[in-house]
Amino acid sequence: MCGELPLAEKSTIANQFLEETSPEFVEEVERAREDSADLRGKSYWRDMDFQPFGGGRSLPGGINFAERMIDVEDRRKQAGRRTFLKAGGFVAASGALGSIEALVTGASTEGNKRKRARWIKTVDRPTLSEKSADYKRFSGKDIFATYIELKTQRDGAGSFEAEQASKAKRLVAWIKERKPGFSLPDQQLSEGAWTVMRSARPGTGLLSWTRTPVRTSTEPGAQRYTAPPEEMASTVKAAARLYGARLVGIAPMNEAYVNLQVPQEDEKQKDKDIVFEDVDVPAATDTKFVIPRKMKWVVAIAIPMDLGLLSRAPTALGDAASALGYSHSAFVVSSLAVFIRGLGYEAIPCVNDTAQSIPFALDAGIGELSRLNKLVTPEFGPAVRLCKVFTDLPMAYDKPVDFGLVEFCKTCKKCAEACPSRALSFDDEPSFKTKGPWNNPGHKTWFEDSYKCFEYWQKSGSACGVCLASCPYTKGDQAWIHEAVKATASIAPVADPVFRIMDNAFGYGKQRDPEQWWTKDSTSRRRG
Amino acid sequence: MTMANATDVFTITIRKRPWWFWALAGLWLLLEVLTLQTALASVEEGEPRAATISWIAAVGLAVVGVLAWLRRGRSEKLGESNRQPEGAPTPV
Numbered sequence: 001m002c003g004e005l006p007l008a009e010k011s012t013i014a015n016q017f018l019e020e021t022s023p024e025f026v027e028e029v030e031r032a033r034e035d036s037a038d039l040r041g042k043s044y045w046r047d048m049d050f051q052p053f054g055g056g057r058s059l060p061g062g063i064n065f066a067e068r069m070i071d072v073e074d075r076r077k078q079a080g081r082r083t084f085l086k087a088g089g090f091v092a093a094s095g096a097l098g099s100i101e102a103l104v105t106g107a108s109t110e111g112n113k114r115k116r117a118r119w120i121k122t123v124d125r126p127t128l129s130e131k132s133a134d135y136k137r138f139s140g141k142d143i144f145a146t147y148i149e150l151k152t153q154r155d156g157a158g159s160f161e162a163e164q165a166s167k168a169k170r171l172v173a174w175i176k177e178r179k180p181g182f183s184l185p186d187q188q189l190s191e192g193a194w195t196v197m198r199s200a201r202p203g204t205g206l207l208s209w210t211r212t213p214v215r216t217s218t219e220p221g222a223q224r225y226t227a228p229p230e231e232m233a234s235t236v237k238a239a240a241r242l243y244g245a246r247l248v249g250i251a252p253m254n255e256a257y258v259n260l261q262v263p264q265e266d267e268k269q270k271d272k273d274i275v276f277e278d279v280d281v282p283a284a285t286d287t288k289f290v291i292p293r294k295m296k297w298v299v300a301i302a303i304p305m306d307l308g309l310l311s312r313a314p315t316a317l318g319d320a321a322s323a324l325g326y327s328h329s330a331f332v333v334s335s336l337a338v339f340i341r342g343l344g345y346e347a348i349p350c351v352n353d354t355a356q357s358i359p360f361a362l363d364a365g366i367g368e369l370s371r372l373n374k375l376v377t378p379e380f381g382p383a384v385r386l387c388k389v390f391t392d393l394p395m396a397y398d399k400p401v402d403f404g405l406v407e408f409c410k411t412c413k414k415c416a417e418a419c420p421s422r423a424l425s426f427d428d429e430p431s432f433k434t435k436g437p438w439n440n441p442g443h444k445t446w447f448e449d450s451y452k453c454f455e456y457w458q459k460s461g462s463a464c465g466v467c468l469a470s471c472p473y474t475k476g477d478q479a480w481i482h483e484a485v486k487a488t489a490s491i492a493p494v495a496d497p498v499f500r501i502m503d504n505a506f507g508y509g510k511q512r513d514p515e516q517w518w519t520k521d522s523t524s525r526r527r528g
Numbered sequence: 529m530t531m532a533n534a535t536d537v538f539t540i541t542i543r544k545r546p547w548w549f550w551a552l553a554g555l556w557l558l559l560e561v562l563t564l565q566t567a568l569a570s571v572e573e574g575e576p577r578a579a580t581i582s583w584i585a586a587v588g589l590a591v592v593g594v595l596a597w598l599r600r601g602r603s604e605k606l607g608e609s610n611r612q613p614e615g616a617p618t619p620v
Binding site for chain 2: 476478505506520
């Protein structure tokens, strides 16, 4: 933090804060200055009984008042040149370290704009953006539904139901024997985390496509909020971050990324088509979902998953990380949609439904496509949940990013090795070759075998997530070294194999003891 | 001036350290700070193996730094004691 603000600015903030909050304190300082002759050789606050803010509280900008007002003012007069230079050197060193940290991590803010690290380069097209003529709108068919069909085809009628019954029995048995990661509290932690997402269905409730009855600027006599596109983007991103988004980008609407249908949970109901029409407001009718063509903007959002939980995958605790991510996503997009509607525009909040989140997130510069065939962000790796909001609110688009991930994935393969079901590709290069009907063809990537993946879900009694936890980009946010490694990988792919070896040597990505989560990690300050 | 007084000559040598000394010292300090930060942060992140390796590296670096410093000081002292100061009268 110390490298973020110039000293003069810190001083101004400090003085303003003082004058506004504590006039008595200012008076006390003035008195201290007048009496400075008696105070030579003393550090005022340390030697006096009066301790402002409990002995020198830090203020915005990392300023400590007791130190700043007295040590700098009086000590400069009292101490010799040598001491002053020493102190100056220390401050400069601290500032330099702060600057290095800010440079590497990009952990600074400027108004509403959050700056990303400088090693995350913006590019005109996403890496792995090659598409063939086969690329079409995805059916939208839930991957689980595809699995049921394939399971029945391969193992005969009733095989899926038998598998589910066996899984249910196992889960109950594990509760009785208190199997680590599958005890009753473990399983119920996940159930609790699903709560918000369970009430989020496309087109209704939280994810309603139409206006909720709130006051808006479009009521008679009022005008919708207008501002330049850059400012609009900044405003929307600030709101999204407030609601819980950690990475936000704006992408142009691309109809090819929008699913053809919204599957209905009730088997008796027909899946609803998603259509684009020249209408003013979105609609979710009994037969179809209508997206107005004027909705040319997509707010792509990434919500980080809790690493403490994810590192317990494949267990019910690992599931809780996904569940929580989904529930947070539902909360963020629904809140943001209400905010945008309140400004006088239309908004469609979506979590995993309605459209493919990954291509929008790629276009919005949230991350890059990886060996997992999932998005990997430079900040949180693949341990994020994606969601999006479609809108007609004009905003400046963001650019895709390149941080050297594709090259890293070519040599790493740690996720493929860690995958318990061997569902991930070991190919050196990405290709157009799909693995099954769950893949959307026509684009270049490392396609995964979702059938194997889902089969393992049934066997393990959890939604796995080992690939997400094992990725070298999935790291805590405390150690500078992680950022330094990612920064080096982005500019020098030649070092990628070394980083992969080091990642293993340092023991990253291994499954942690599920029982310890309740006693240790649940109270730690790790990223969540 | 007696003979005894003539030998009481002290020479203070102020030697400018070469640039590479400061470069090495800077590199050592940077590595030390990085390894220490990684060690502390790894504990915070719940990565025991990374923390152990980083602690070992940090302590190892510190020991190497201290030993190098001591060794350098010792060699400087030895060099000075063997050297005859210029212009000093030779004891008879």
